[in-house]
Amino acid sequence: xxxxxxxxxxxxxxxxxxxIGNNIANANxxxxxxxxxxxxxxxxxxxxxxxxSNIGIGVSLATVxxxxxxxxxxxxxxxxxxxxxGAGFFQVSDGKNPTMYTRNGQFKLDxxxxxxxxxxxxxxxxxxxxxxxxxxxxxxxxxxxxxxxxPAITSKMNVELNLDSRAKSTVPAAGAPIVFNDAATYNNAxxxxxxxxxxxxxxxxxxxxxGATDPTTNETTWNVFLTASGVPFPNxxxxxxxPTAPTxxxxxxxxxxxxxxxxxxxxxxAASVDIxxxxxxxxxxxLAIPGVMLDLTSATQYGAAFGVTNVFQDGxxxxxxxxxxxxxxxxxTARYSNGQSKPAGQIExxxxxxxxxxxQTGGNTWNRSYASGDPIVGVPGDGNLGKLQSGALExxxxxxxxxxxxxxxAQRSYQANAQTIKTMDQVLxxxxxxx
Numbered sequence: 167x168x169x170x171x172x173x174x175x176x177x178x179x180x181x182x183x184x185x186i187g188n189n190i191a192n193a194n195x196x197x198x199x200x201x202x203x204x205x206x207x208x209x210x211x212x213x214x215x216x217x218x219s220n221i222g223i224g225v226s227l228a229t230v231x232x233x234x235x236x237x238x239x240x241x242x243x244x245x246x247x248x249x250x251x252g253a254g255f256f257q258v259s260d261g262k263n264p265t266m267y268t269r270n271g272q273f274k275l276d277x278x279x280x281x282x283x284x285x286x287x288x289x290x291x292x293x294x295x296x297x298x299x300x301x302x303x304x305x306x307x308x309x310x311x312x313x314x315x316x317p318a319i320t321s322k323m324n325v326e327l328n329l330d331s332r333a334k335s336t337v338p339a340a341g342a343p344i345v346f347n348d349a350a351t352y353n354n355a356x357x358x359x360x361x362x363x364x365x366x367x368x369x370x371x372x373x374x375x376x377g378a379t380d381p382t383t384n385e386t387t388w389n390v391f392l393t394a395s396g397v398p399f400p401n402x403x404x405x406x407x408x409p410t411a412p413t414x415x416x417x418x419x420x421x422x423x424x425x426x427x428x429x430x431x432x433x434x435x436a437a438s439v440d441i442x443x444x445x446x447x448x449x450x451x452x453l454a455i456p457g458v459m460l461d462l463t464s465a466t467q468y469g470a471a472f473g474v475t476n477v478f479q480d481g482x483x484x485x486x487x488x489x490x491x492x493x494x495x496x497x498x499t500a501r502y503s504n505g506q507s508k509p510a511g512q513i514e515x516x517x518x519x520x521x522x523x524x525x526q527t528g529g530n531t532w533n534r535s536y537a538s539g540d541p542i543v544g545v546p547g548d549g550n551l552g553k554l555q556s557g558a559l560e561x562x563x564x565x566x567x568x569x570x571x572x573x574x575x576a577q578r579s580y581q582a583n584a585q586t587i588k589t590m591d592q593v594l595x596x597x598x599x600x601x
Contacts, residue, residue, distance in 0.1 A: 169590055174224025175583030178205055181227050182576045189564045190573075197270030197530050198562040200233045200569075234521045237269075237563040239555060245491055246273045246281070249560040252552020254515040257305060257543075258287035258531065265290065267516060267541070270530035271559055279310045281498075285529045291496065291513040292545075298508030300497070305514040305543070308498060310490060315502045317365025320455055320481030322436075325372065326464040327474040329354065329388055331422050335376045337389070344375060344391050344409055346398070351375065352391070354472040360394075360441065361481035362453040367446055369395050374472075375412070384420035386467060395444035395452065413439060414460070418467040425465060436461040482506050492556040496546040515551055516541035 182203040192198040206228040209220050239249050248271030250256070255267035266287060273289055276282050281289040288307035294300050333353045338345070345351045357371040370392060377387035389412035392399060401407035414437055416425040428434040441455035464476075485504030492498050496513035518524065523537025534541060546554045 168223070169587055171222070171224045172583045172587035172590065174208065174226065175586070176580060178203075178225045178227050179576055179580040179583060181230075183573065183580070185230055186569050186573045186576060189569050190566065192562055193564040193566050193569075195270075195530065195562050196272060196559045197237070197268060198564070199235075199237075199269070200562070200564045201230050202233055204228045204231050232522050232524070232526070233563065235563045237561040239558050240561055241558045243557050245489065245556050246275070247271055247557055247559050248273060248492060248513075249555045249558040250515070250546075250552045251555055251560075252550075254517045254546065254551045255532070257290040257514060257516050257541075258283055258285075259290055259307065260287055261307070264533060265516075265541075266527065266531040266533055267524065268531045269560055275310065279312045281308045281310070283530075285531075287531070289513065291498070291511050293511050294509045298510075300509055300512045302512075308511040308513065310498070310500060310510050311487065314484055314486040315504065315506055315508070317361060317363070317484045318481050319363045320360040320441075320458055320479050322459050322461070322478075322480045323358070323360065323370075324461040324464070324476070324478040325356070325358070325474065326476035327356070327466075328470055328472065329374055329376070329418075329465065329467045330472050331386070331418075331467045331469050333376050333472075335378060337375060337377055342408055343389070343411060344373060346373065346391075346393065356474050356477075358477045358479060360455060360458070360479050361483055362455050364453060365481075365483040366450060366452045367483065368441065368444060368452050368455065369447065370441070371396075377415075385426070386418045388416045388418065388467070390414040390416065390462070392439065392441075394441045394455075395446050397442055397444040399440065399442045401442075414462065416462060416465060418465075422467040422469070424463055428462060434463045436463065492554060494547060494553045494555065496554050512545055513554065514543055515546055515554075516543045517551055518542065 185201050185203040189200045205225050207222045208224045208226050209222050239251060250269055255269060257265050258268055259265050273281050273283055290305040291308040292300050292302045293306060336351055336353050338351050352373045352375040354374045355371060357369060360368050360370050362368060373391040375389040377389055379386045391409055392413040397407055398409035399413060400410050402410050414429055417427045419426050425434040426432055429437050436459045439458050439460050441458055443454045444452050446452050483504045485502030485506055487500055488503045489501045490498055497509050498511045499507050500510040501507045518541060519539040520537060523535050524532035525535045527533050544551050
C-alpha cells in the first residue's frame, strides 16, 4: 500500500462531490442537464508490457459526462416560455460569436422586438415576408413586427342561407320596387360589415324579396336589394337615393335546391357588385368598394323558416400587435387587435450526433465542438427533432433524491480513502520504530 492510491481516491472523490453539488445547485434551473463523474483505474506500465499481477496506483477522473435525458414539462401559461419535448436545442446568438445552444426556453421580447433570453441572446429562426409566408433558409434572429397590420379592402363576400318557400310574394303592385321602412315590401333581411380601402367599416344590409313563380316550371325568382350604410345600389341619384332595381336576382328550381341562375347567368356563379360610397355610423365618409364578388350560390329555398347559416367577407380594419403564440412546429404567429393573425417567423432548432460532446459555456448554453459534430438543423417535429410546447418550460433532469444518496456514498468513499492514508501512516510509523 502507498499514499498514491489514497491520495488519488481523495482527489477523485472530491471531484465527484463537486459534480454532485453542482447538480444539486441546478436542481431548479430550467433546461439544465445533470452531469456524472466517470472514473478510470490507473496502472503503471511495465517495462516489457507484460505481467498479470500489477497493482494499480489509484484512480483518475476519466470525464464528467452530461446526461441529456428529458426533463419534466411544467406549464407556466406564459406564451413566451417554450419547452422542447424530445431531441434538439434552441439556437441563440449575440450576433458576434458562434451560435450557442440551449434547452432553457425562458424567452422575452426586447425593446426592438427581438425574442431574447435572460442573457440577451437572440432566438434564431426563419423570417416571414409581409404576407406571412415563411422564408426558410439561413436562420436569422427572430424579430416580431412592431408596426400594426394594414387594412384590407373587401373583395369577396359569401352568404349561405335558406329562404322560406312558403312565403308569399312581396313585390309592390306599383311604385318603388321596395320600400326599406315597409316590411310588407320584402320578406327577410340580414346584414354584415365590409371594409373599404382605408379599413373603414361599411354596414351592408341584404333585403330578400320573393317574386313570381313560373306556373310551368315552378321556378321561383327572388330579388336581392343591397344597401351600404343605408344607400341602396343601384339608385336614382336623388337625395335621399331610392332603389331603381334589385341588386341581384336569383332563380330557384322547383325542388328548392341551389339557384339555377343569378342575374341571368346560368349556371349560377358569384356576381360582381360595386358598393357605392356612403357615410358610416361614426359620420365619416366611406370609399366606394368596386368589383366585390358576391357568392350566393349556396342559398336554398326550402319549406323551412328563413335562416342564415354562414356569412363571410375577406376585408378587415387596421390593427395593432396584441400578442403572439407559438405552434408545436415552431411557427410564431402574431395576433392583432382586429382579430387577424399571420406568421411572423418559425423557430429553427438543432440536434447533434453526440450531444455529450457539447462544450458547456454557462448561462444554460452550450457550444458545438469537434466531439459533438456539426449541428443538424430543422424545424420542430421534423425527423427526430422534438416538438415545442408554448406556455411551458422544461425542468432540470436532476433527480434530487438520487443525488443526495450519491452524496452520502461519495462521502463514505472519501472517508475510506482517508482511512487508507491513515493506515499507511501507521505502517510507516511501525517501520520507523523497529530496533
